[in-house]
Amino acid sequence: MQRFIAPAVLAIAVVLGGCQASTPAMPTPVHGYVTDMKAFDAFIATRPTPDQFRTTYPDVQLMLPGTVSTMEYRSNNSRYYAELDKDGRITGGRFS
Numbered sequence: 001m002q003r004f005i006a007p008a009v010l011a012i013a014v015v016l017g018g019c020q021a022s023t024p025a026m027p028t029p030v031h032g033y034v035t036d037m038k039a040f041d042a043f044i045a046t047r048p049t050p051d052q053f054r055t056t057y058p059d060v061q062l063m064l065p066g067t068v069s070t071m072e073y074r075s076n077n078s079r080y081y082a083e084l085d086k087d088g089r090i091t092g093g094r095f096s
Helices: 002-018 037-043 049-055
Strands: 061-063 078-083 091-094
Touching: 037 091, 049 061, 049 078
Parallel strands: 061 078
Antiparallel strands: 078 091
């Protein structure tokens, strides 16, 4: 009977260890305007929330649907007009 206790405890530990949810790592903030489009597109592909976007790209002005802005033309990727899904996550957009 005692020889079955150690394997049983080990099996339970393995099963319970696999049930733990890991917290996804927050991306490192990118200061300045967007210059690495490949990294930016990969970030947008994760469907971030507007708060996650602002945390990751604090120097980029995020324009959500319905937000009023000035009409100046920007060519430095400093203003991003986001498209949102039904859950309010960013699925794409454009710079201007």
